Amino acid sequence: PGYHTFFVPIGEVRPEAFDKYVVLGHVIPNNVLFLNVMGKESYRSAANDATVNVELSLINRTLRINPEQTYYVQSNTIKADPRHNKGVVMSRVLRPNIPIKNGVIHLIEKPLMIIDTSIIDFLQQEADGRLKMFNKLLDRVPEIRSEISRLDQKTILAPTDAAFSNLNESENDTKLEYLIQNIDKLRDLLRLHMVSGQSVSTDDIRHGVKPEVQSADGRRNLYFRVVGEDPNTRLTVEGGGVNATAVQADIGATNGIIHVIDRVLGMPFQNIYDKLNTDPSLNFTFELGRQGNQNWNEQLLREDRRFTYFVPSNDAWDQFKKENPSEYKQLEMKQFPANTRNILDRHLVVNQQISSTQLETQFDTIHTVKGILKVAKGQVQFGKLC
Numbered sequence: 116p117g118y119h120t121f122f123v124p125i126g127e128v129r130p131e132a133f134d135k136y137v138v139l140g141h142v143i144p145n146n147v148l149f150l151n152v153m154g155k156e157s158y159r160s161a162a163n164d165a166t167v168n169v170e171l172s173l174i175n176r177t178l179r180i181n182p183e184q185t186y187y188v189q190s191n192t193i194k195a196d197p198r199h200n201k202g203v204v205m206s207r208v209l210r211p212n213i214p215i216k217n218g219v220i221h222l223i224e225k226p227l228m229i230i231d232t233s234i235i236d237f238l239q240q241e242a243d244g245r246l247k248m249f250n251k252l253l254d255r256v257p258e259i260r261s262e263i264s265r266l267d268q269k270t271i272l273a274p275t276d277a278a279f280s281n282l283n284e285s286e287n288d289t290k291l292e293y294l295i296q297n298i299d300k301l302r303d304l305l306r307l308h309m310v311s312g313q314s315v316s317t318d319d320i321r322h323g324v325k326p327e328v329q330s331a332d333g334r335r336n337l338y339f340r341v342v343g344e345d346p347n348t349r350l351t352v353e354g355g356g357v358n359a360t361a362v363q364a365d366i367g368a369t370n371g372i373i374h375v376i377d378r379v380l381g382m383p384f385q386n387i388y389d390k391l392n393t394d395p396s397l398n399f400t401f402e403l404g405r406q407g408n409q410n411w412n413e414q415l416l417r418e419d420r421r422f423t424y425f426v427p428s429n430d431a432w433d434q435f436k437k438e439n440p441s442e443y444k445q446l447e448m449k450q451f452p453a454n455t456r457n458i459l460d461r462h463l464v465v466n467q468q469i470s471s472t473q474l475e476t477q478f479d480t481i482h483t484v485k486g487i488l489k490v491a492k493g494q495v496q497f498g499k500l501c
Contacts, residue, residue, distance in 0.1 A: 116217075117144065117145050117217065118145065118146075118147045118217050118218045119142055119143060119144050119145065119146065119147070119161075119217060119218040120142065120143040120146055120147060120148040120158075120218055120219055120221070121141060121142055121215075121218060121219070121220045121221070122141045122142075122171070122188050122206070122220075122221050122223050122227060123141065123220055123221070123222050123223065124141070124206065124222075124223050124224070124225055124226040124227070125209065125222050125223070125224075126223075126224050126225045127225070128225075128226055129229075129231075132226070132229045132231070133226070133229075134198070136162045136166075136167045136169070136198075136199060136228070137162075137199075137226065137227075137228045137229060139160060139161035139162035139163075139169075140160050140161070140162035140167075140169040140171075140190055140192075140227055140228040141160070141190075141226070141227055141228075142160060142161040143158045143159070143160060143161070143171055144159075144160075144161045146158065147218045147219050148219065149211070149212045149219055150173060150186055150208070150211045150212060150221070153172075153173040154173070155172070155173075155347070156172065156345075157170040157171070157172045157191070157345070158170060158171050158172065160190070162228070166194070166196050167192070167194055167195060167196055167199055168192070168193045168194035169190055169191065169192050169193070169227075169228060170190070170191045170193060171188060171189065171190055171191075171227070172188070172189050172191070173186055173187070173188055173189070173208075174186065174187045174188075174189055174205065185207070186207070186208040186211065187205045187206060187207050187208065188205070188206055188208055188221065188223055188227065189203055189204070189205045189206075189227075190203065190204050190206075190227035190228045191203050191318075191365060192204075192228060192230075192367065193316075193318045199228065199230075200230040200367050200368075200369065201314060201316055201318075201365075201367060201372065202230055202314070202316065202365050202366060202367015202368065202372050203363075203364070203365045203366050203367050204226075204227050204228055204229065204230060204367055206223040206224050206225045206226070206227055207223065207224040208221050208222070208223055208224075209222045209223060209224055210222040230367040230368060230369060231369065232368055232369065233264070233368055233369045233370050234263055234264075234269065234271055234368040234369075234370055234371055234373055235260065235263050235264045236368075237366065237368055237373055238250055238253070238263070238271075238273065238373075241273075245275045245276055245277070245375070246273050246274075246275065246276070246375070247276050248274075248276050248279040249273050249274055249275075249276075249279075252295070252301060252304075252305060253305065255295060255298065255301055256298060256301055256302050256305060258302070259302060259305045259306065259309075262309070262311075262331070263309070265370065266369075266370050267311070267312060267370065268312060268313055268314045268370060268371045269309060269310060269311050269312065269313070269314065269331075269370060269371040270309065270310035270313065270314050270315045270328075270371055270372050270373075270374070271308065271309055271371065271372070271373045271374070272308040272309070272337075272352060272354075272359070272373075272374050272376050272380065273308065273373055273374070273375050273376065274308070274359070274375075274376050274377070274378060274379045274380070275362065275375060275376070275377060277377065278359070278376065278377050278378050278379050279291070279379060281378070281379075281384055282379060282382055282384060290382065291382065303332050303381075304379075304380075304381050304382075306330060306331040306332035306333075307330045307331075307332050307335055307337075307354050307355055307380050307381045308330075308354075308380055309330065309331040310328050310329070310330060310331060310337065311331045313328070314371040314372040315328060315339060315372065316364075316365050316372055317341055317348070317350045317361075317364050317365050318365075320339045320340065320341050320350065321341045321348075326338055326339045326340060327339075330354060335354060335355055335381075336354070337352055337353070337354045337380075338352065338353040338354070339351070339352050340352075340353075340395075340396060342395050349361065349364075350364040350365075350374060351395070352374070352376065352380070353380075353394075353396075354380035354381060355380045355381025355382070355383075356381070356383045356390075357378050357379065357380050357381060357382060357383055357384070358378070358390070358393070358394045358396075359376040359377055359378035359379075359380060360376065360377050360378075361374040361375060361376055361377075362375050362376065362377050363375040386415065386416060386418070387415040387422055387424055388412055388413070388415040388416045391404070391412065391415070391426065392412075395429075396428050396429050396430070397426055397428060397429070398429065399427075399429050399432045400426050400427050400428075400432070400459075403446060403455050403458075403459060404456075404459055406449045406452040406455050406456075407449075407452025407453070407455070407456070408452075409452075409456070411455075411456045411459055420465060420466055421465075421466060421467065421468045422463060422464065422465060422466075422467075422468070423463075423464040423467055423468055423469040423481075424462060424463050424464070425462045425463075425464075425483075425488070425495055426462065427462070446458075457485055460483065460484035460485035460486075461483050461484070461485045461486045461488075461497075462483065463483055463484050464481060464482070464483050464484075465484060469481065474490055474495070475492065478490045479491075481495070
């Protein structure tokens with residue numbers, strides 16, 4: 116009983132892959148949704164209980180150069196059991212908006228929820244498309260392609276060709292050519308784009324999974340965040356000093372999850388100023404640097420100097436607010452911009468680039484613009500801030 120929205124696959128279907136949950140995952144219950152009213156919202160499917168939870172949403176892939184309307188419906192298995200994998204499956208809408216007595220039917224190209232493609236198969240499908248360069252780099256290091264092919268769960272962060280194009284006309288272009296010729300360095304770069312042993316999804320990060328995960332290179336961590344509000348949330352990841360956004364997140368595979376990202380991790384393309392200006396996790400520090408008549412941040416645009424900036428994240432400022440509410444309020448109210456600049460000066464080293472490896476092995480103290488920082492086991496120790 117009731118009025119519902121049904122997505123009915125009419126392409127090749129494997130009956131053995133269907134069960135109760137897969138059938139229910141093609142239905143939005145108690146809601147009659149024609150395509151023009153679905154928008155960007157995610158809708159709870161009828162596959163929703165303590166074991167399996169699937170959401171459905173619509174994606175408009177219509178191109179400006181081609182007026183023909185192109186829509187895909189997307190299933191996102193957020194909670195899964197051993198039979199059903201987490202992740203996204205997309206299916207093209209072939210014939211939409213067929214009214215029936217108890218709702219509406221949309222005919223789609225293939226079944227939702229059924230994840231039968233491995234990560235390596237997905238990458239190969241994109242080898243002549245948006246992931247052409249990433250595939251070429253994998254071909255240079257066959258052992259990485261072999262690692263990706265294994266059955267154990269993993270997470271792959273695949274930069275688009277546009278991400279590699281953004282490296283052009285910069286010193287990174289030279290670095291990329293060097294990496295292509297240096298297999299050891301290229302291996303490290305590719306492993307920075309992989310998490311071994313677990314599939315990290317947007318919903319995992321949103322609901323409390325530790326956002327800091329070690330990459331497959333064994334040395335550098337990846338920092339995942341979910342930014343924005345539904346239905347415009349975005350998954351971001353920082354690795355090797357570069358913050359990337361998933362242009363398509365949570366693509367399900369039999370052996371893990373793929374996130375297609377818009378930047379190449381480990382290949383910085385911004386100066387420090389631009390990094391602070393565009394990274395949402397650092398925006399409070401950036402705003403502090405804009406206080407008063409003097410824009411403290413502008414020095415970070417200088418190309419004739421090298422900086423090391425120990426930048427407090429928004430989370431660090433939140434902790435400071437809990438411990439020092441009155442001092443935090445003074446900073447937030449912009450009452451004493453000169454004091455604010457002094458605080459930032461204590462975090463900035465000029466004419467010296469200090470890597471995390473150097474912090475661990477070469478320094479006991481570091482001289483900043485306005486003070487001395489103590490270093491112990493790679494950790495920088497700050498005194499009282501205000």
